Amino acid sequence: MTQPRLRTLAAGERIPDVPPTRRLLNGYVMLTWAPLGLQALEHRVFDGIVTEAQAVHHVNRDRADNRPENLVRMTHSEHAALHNDEDPTKGGRPFGTHCDRGHEFTPENTYIHGGNRHCRDCRRLAQRRWRQRHK
Ligand SMILES: [Zn+2]
Numbered sequence: 001m002t003q004p005r006l007r008t009l010a011a012g013e014r015i016p017d018v019p020p021t022r023r024l025l026n027g028y029v030m031l032t033w034a035p036l037g038l039q040a041l042e043h044r045v046f047d048g049i050v051t052e053a054q055a056v057h058h059v060n061r062d063r064a065d066n067r068p069e070n071l072v073r074m075t076h077s078e079h080a081a082l083h084n085d086e087d088p089t090k091g092g093r094p095f096g097t098h099c100d101r102g103h104e105f106t107p108e109n110t111y112i113h114g115g116n117r118h119c120r121d122c123r124r125l126a127q128r129r130w131r132q133r134h135k
């Protein structure tokens with residue numbers, strides 16, 4: 001059976017009012033309206049309209065996690081710069097192995113607060129600085 005050809009909605013277009021089918025495509029969520037012959041990548045849809053942004057970044061690097069707080073619109077160059085910093089072949093550190101200050105995220109050195117991962121070393125340092133300022 002051949003799939004009918006679907007047109008991908010362009011930037012600035014509004015998505016249809018009927019509920020889509022969701023399917024995974026290369027780790028991304030593709031919304032599909034087969035009866036209408038339309039499709040759109042879920043992370044590019046903001047308030048029902050396909051974004052004009054060049055790139056949409058997934059904060060937690062999960063390409064299927066399209067909660068609004070996980071999506072940031074940016075330019076191609078901003079987005080490339082962000083990911084180059086995580087590319088070991090370009091001298092970067094892979095995302096998620098170290099905190100911003102370079103402490104390793106081991107199970108012992110990691111705690112979850114507000115849905116985000118935090119570094120215990122950094123918390124200790126912050127507490128020490130605070131005590132020094134408030135004695
Ligand atoms: Zn990204």
Ligand SMILES: [Zn+2]
Pocket residue numbers: 099100101102103119120121122123
């Ligand atoms: Zn740290």
